[in-house]
Amino acid sequence: MKRVIITGISGTLGKALGEEYLREGWHVIGVSRKKDFEGKGKSFSELHTSPQASVEDAARLLDLNPDLLILNAGQIETAIGEEGLPLTEMVESMNRVNYTWPAVVATEAGNRPWDHPLEIIAIGSIADGAPSPFGPVYHAGKIAIHYFWLGVGPILYYSSKGKVKMRLYRPGAIKGPLAWAPVNRLNEKGYKIRKKRVDGAPEADRVAKDIIKWIEKGKGWVGTWDEPFTFRIFKHLHSFFPNLSYKVQMLGWRKASKWGAQMNTDEHDR
Numbered sequence: 001m002k003r004v005i006i007t008g009i010s011g012t013l014g015k016a017l018g019e020e021y022l023r024e025g026w027h028v029i030g031v032s033r034k035k036d037f038e039g040k041g042k043s044f045s046e047l048h049t050s051p052q053a054s055v056e057d058a059a060r061l062l063d064l065n066p067d068l069l070i071l072n073a074g075q076i077e078t079a080i081g082e083e084g085l086p087l088t089e090m091v092e093s094m095n096r097v098n099y100t101w102p103a104v105v106a107t108e109a110g111n112r113p114w115d116h117p118l119e120i121i122a123i124g125s126i127a128d129g130a131p132s133p134f135g136p137v138y139h140a141g142k143i144a145i146h147y148f149w150l151g152v153g154p155i156l157y158y159s160s161k162g163k164v165k166m167r168l169y170r171p172g173a174i175k176g177p178l179a180w181a182p183v184n185r186l187n188e189k190g191y192k193i194r195k196k197r198v199d200g201a202p203e204a205d206r207v208a209k210d211i212i213k214w215i216e217k218g219k220g221w222v223g224t225w226d227e228p229f230t231f232r233i234f235k236h237l238h239s240f241f242p243n244l245s246y247k248v249q250m251l252g253w254r255k256a257s258k259w260g261a262q263m264n265t266d267e268h269d270r
């Protein structure tokens with residue numbers, strides 16, 4: 001029986017992925033920081049409890065000998081500090097789960113021999129195209145994981161003689177609590193734009209099916225849910241004109257954040 005490991009199994013997308021793989025007859029190892037987590041037989045066959053922080057945690061996960069490893073656990077800023085500043089503890093834990101730990105797992109997979117093929121799927125985000133003050137830590141972590149996968153993936157593929165494949169899927173907004181986090185910093189006008197996006201977002205089971213179809217098709221290294229047109233513009237602006245991109249984000253903060261209207265505007269346009 002094929003074995004899939006899914007991190008973040010207690011979350012919106014992890015649960016939907018687990019349910020779908022169970023339906024397809026896989027042995028599903030769900031990973032959570034929690035012990036005694038409900039869902040056995042529904043979204044996972046077996047639970048692996050892990051803080052997902054250290055090299056040893058990564059080694060223990062790989063010892064479970066999966067055919068497929070979906071690094072889905074992720075965190076967004078559910079709380080922010082005064083004037084919208086990121087909270088230090090959250091910066092640390094978000095960077096760890098969104099970027100450094102998945103990167104350590106992939107590196108560790110490259111340090112051991114595999115007698116069967118292994119696919120390691122990172123769950124990124126369409127937020128990885130450009131930085132944003134409305135989800136700065138999240139965007140940075142998702143950009144970083146995308147860069148790491150694209151940079152290390154070819155090395156690992158060839159060094160493992162094609163046995164280990166690092167692929168990355170970028171979901172868009174999914175109906176659920178995580179999609180709402182950017183509103184912490186948005187003013188009423190910005191909130192309306194976000195609400196429209198979240199209201200139109202697909203349910204997790206639809207996204208999970210799309211991801212699994214993409215994984216099983218085996219074609220392409222990076223899979224993507226449709227990106228809104230504005231995301232594409234920001235992405236190109238950022239890569240071709242980084243200084244202008246910064247200015248646009250400054251303007252965005254003034255116009256769409258809860259604090260923008262209070263600012264002294266003299267120093268703006270350097």
Ligand SMILES: NC(=O)c1ccc[n+]([C@@H]2O[C@H](COP(=O)([O-])OP(=O)(O)OC[C@H]3O[C@@H](n4cnc5c(N)ncnc54)[C@H](OP(=O)(O)O)[C@@H]3O)[C@@H](O)[C@H]2O)c1
Nearest residue numbers: 008010011012013032033073074075097125173174178179
């Ligand atoms: N929802 C969206 O709109 C959206 C859009 C684009 C991309 N994504 C990506 O899709 C993935 C799943 O999102 P989701 O909506 O299912 O999120 P979710 O409902 O918040 O679930 C994420 C799970 O990750 C685990 N987790 C959170 N912080 C962690 C930490 N610091 N260390 C270890 N585990 C942690 C939690 O599991 P435990 O508490 O059980 O450990 C949590 O249940 C994430 O990578 C996310 O960035 C989501």
